[in-house]
Amino acid sequence: xxxxxxxxxxxxxxxxxxxxxxxxxxxxxxxxxxxxxxxxxxxxxxxxxxxxxxxxxxxxxxxxxxxxxxxxxxxxxxxxxxxxxxxxxxxxxxxxxxxxxxx
Numbered sequence: 001x002x003x004x005x006x007x008x009x010x011x012x013x014x015x016x017x018x019x020x021x022x023x024x025x026x027x028x029x030x031x032x033x034x035x036x037x038x039x040x041x042x043x044x045x046x047x048x049x050x051x052x053x054x055x056x057x058x059x060x061x062x063x064x065x066x067x068x069x070x071x072x073x074x075x076x077x078x079x080x081x082x083x084x085x086x087x088x089x090x091x092x093x094x095x096x097x098x099x100x101x102x103x
Contacts, residue, residue: 037079038066044083055082073103 012021035043041051052062055078062082065075073089080087089100 036066037076040080041066041083046083051079051082053082054084055079057082 016024041048048059048062048066051057052059055062057065057078062079065071065079073087077087089103091098091100
């Protein structure tokens with residue numbers, strides 16, 4: 001007898017409730033949101049000097065940026081690009097996620 005294959009959605013319904021899936025997504029989102037610049041740099045395995053050089057910043061400027069709580073988007077963009085990444089600004093409005101352009 002040939003076994004009928006099941007989609008991931010079918011399996012997922014049996015394994016997790018909607019509430020469990022939503023909680024896992026919220027947990028993952030919180031984990032991402034709680035990473036500060038220093039933790040991001042360390043997770044990327046880079047030193048301040050390496051990121052500063054790639055971002056065309058002074059190491060002291062980069063150090064100050066890591067300690068700040070309020071950032072200019074231009075500084076964040078340079079920092080993230082210095083890590084080899086790309087900065088994306090996203091807004092959540094009434095449950096919808098919108099990627100902001102030109103920011």
